[in-house]
Amino acid sequence: MSPFTVKHPQFEGPLDALLDLIERRELHVSDIALAKVTDDFLSYATSFNDFPLAESAQFAFICSTLLLLKSKALLPGLSLTSEEQGSIADLERRLKLLERFRALSRGLQKNLGIAPLYLPEERAVEPIFAPPSNLSLALFRDMMRAVLSVLPQAEKLAQVAMQKVISLEEMIEDLKERITSALRISFKDFSATHKAERVNIIISFLAMLELVKRGVIVAVQGEGHGDIVMETEALGTPRY
Amino acid sequence: MKLDAQIEALLFWRSEAMTKRDLSRAFGVNLVAINDALADLRKKLTERGIALVENGNEVALLTSPEASALVEKFRKEEMSAELGRAALETLAIILYKNGATRRELEYVRGVNSTAILRTLLMRGLVSRTADQKDDRVFRYEPTLELFSLLGISRAEELPEFAGIVSELGAFEKETEQITAAEL
Numbered sequence: 304m305s306p307f308t309v310k311h312p313q314f315e316g317p318l319d320a321l322l323d324l325i326e327r328r329e330l331h332v333s334d335i336a337l338a339k340v341t342d343d344f345l346s347y348a349t350s351f352n353d354f355p356l357a358e359s360a361q362f363a364f365i366c367s368t369l370l371l372l373k374s375k376a377l378l379p380g381l382s383l384t385s386e387e388q389g390s391i392a393d394l395e396r397r398l399k400l401l402e403r404f405r406a407l408s409r410g411l412q413k414n415l416g417i418a419p420l421y422l423p424e425e426r427a428v429e430p431i432f433a434p435p436s437n438l439s440l441a442l443f444r445d446m447m448r449a450v451l452s453v454l455p456q457a458e459k460l461a462q463v464a465m466q467k468v469i470s471l472e473e474m475i476e477d478l479k480e481r482i483t484s485a486l487r488i489s490f491k492d493f494s495a496t497h498k499a500e501r502v503n504i505i506i507s508f509l510a511m512l513e514l515v516k517r518g519v520i521v522a523v524q525g526e527g528h529g530d531i532v533m534e535t536e537a538l539g540t541p542r543y
Numbered sequence: 544m545k546l547d548a549q550i551e552a553l554l555f556w557r558s559e560a561m562t563k564r565d566l567s568r569a570f571g572v573n574l575v576a577i578n579d580a581l582a583d584l585r586k587k588l589t590e591r592g593i594a595l596v597e598n599g600n601e602v603a604l605l606t607s608p609e610a611s612a613l614v615e616k617f618r619k620e621e622m623s624a625e626l627g628r629a630a631l632e633t634l635a636i637i638l639y640k641n642g643a644t645r646r647e648l649e650y651v652r653g654v655n656s657t658a659i660l661r662t663l664l665m666r667g668l669v670s671r672t673a674d675q676k677d678d679r680v681f682r683y684e685p686t687l688e689l690f691s692l693l694g695i696s697r698a699e700e701l702p703e704f705a706g707i708v709s710e711l712g713a714f715e716k717e718t719e720q721i722t723a724a725e726l
Contacts, residue, residue, distance in 0.1 A: 423558040432667035432688045433622040440693055444702040446628075446635035450651065451707065454714050457721060 316358060317365045320347055322401050332398045334391075338376035341369040368394050469503055474510035482520055482535050490522075490531035546570065546580035547587070551604070554595075560603035622666060630659045634685075637669055639707050641698035642684035644674060650715065 315323070322332075324343050330336040348362045368390045375381050375391075383391070474497075482488050490511060497503035511533060514520045524531045544552075550566060561569075567577050581602060585595045594607035606614050626634070633656055637643050648656045660683055663669040668689050674680040685698070695701060 421556055423556050426558040428665050430665060430667040430670070431622065432686070434666065434668060434689070434692055435623075435625045437625065438689075438692060440695070440702050442631065443635045443638055443693075444707075446632050447639055447703075447707050447711075450632050450636060451710050451714075454651070457717060 317344075317348070317362045318397060318401055320344065321365065322398055322405070325398070326402075332395055332402050334372060334376065334395070337369060337395070337398075338373045341373040344369060364390075365394065469497060469506060471506055471509055471513075474503075474506045475513055478507070478510045478514060478533075479519060482514075482533055487532060487534045490533065493533070545583075546572070546576065547583040550577075550580055551584055554602065554604045560601040562600050563597075563602065564600075566602070621662070626662075629654070630662060633659045634663060634668060636711075637663075637683055638685050638689075638698060638701060639704065639711065642682050644680050644682050646680075647715075648683075650718070651711070 321337075321340065321344055324340040324347075325332060325336050328336070328339065330339070345366055348366055371383065371387055372391055375383060478493060481493065490507070493511075494504045494507040497507055511520070511522060511531070514533075515522050520533045520535055522531050522533050549570065553566075553569065554561060563574060563577050563581075567574050570577070581595065581597065588595055588607075592607055592610050593604050596603055596605045629652075632652060633648055636648055636651055640647070645656055645660065648660075660669070663683070664671060667686055669683045670686050671681050671683055674682045690696065690698075698704065701707075
């Protein structure tokens, strides 16, 4: 799966994984080191089957910063915006901090348990029966009732059925099919078939934009807020 | 570290008297050396709240004579004070469960019980025995004197015993299942 054996069997966060890669090559954190490990890190990041969603944004950000760094290393003439330079500097700073703390933790481990301090042993107690004056059966029953009343109840999470919404891919396919057979179709007509849910109109619109982007169709809007007419780009022979 | 300081550390940690012979063996020195060190220690502890006390055989670190009235006052207070709500709740759980481990108590109450258990032990309200299943673990049980004070001969005679015990049992079982599922 991964191009190198990960130290911990569990998923590693991006900074840890990146620092591992650098340390394996016995380098310190620097522009050069980061450029060198970029490819390894990218393969590692793309190698997961179940990518934990929470970490994906972090990974994507670090991947893009590394690519920037590597590009700069390959094309010294490349000029970076101040924001891009800031991102690179920030990544290096965070990695250097992590590097420092890792080194410190190894030192700490050596000292652990070397010279502990001790409390005196518990002295043997000769118990004398010395109850408070107010003990009674009723008191204890009331105490127990109080204890039981504050016990945490298991939360039952409300369950809501997820609504099925048509996917963007399906919408794109649908539009492609209909427009190739009709050569020209208006947006109002197209989205009318899926008008049941408002969200589907939005998805229809996105499908149209995607096909325009791909160069499959051309969209023309006559007047502001007017209907949009979509035509196929392909001048193939119409099929009957 | 000098011998008097070493003896001081050992006596403090042991919290009980030791014979001079034991000290001599522990430190691998003869009795003369021990006696000299003890003399040093006694001198250094003058005007402190702790004193080195010895009879022919044994030595111990005890509170100094000047402090005895003070300590007596605290002891009396500890033994006669009313129990706070937290202590009463803990004692109630111990009664209705007819004995519980520290962990079981903290499970139900959700807070640390160490200090409370020490008080209940000292005042003869609960006693401590090793758990049958695991002798590293202690069980705290209501004392017979407590039953006697409350006018009952067994835990089952506590008011609403069956209802409370079953409710408690249901809670413990449910949390056990939830914890097991999370692991």
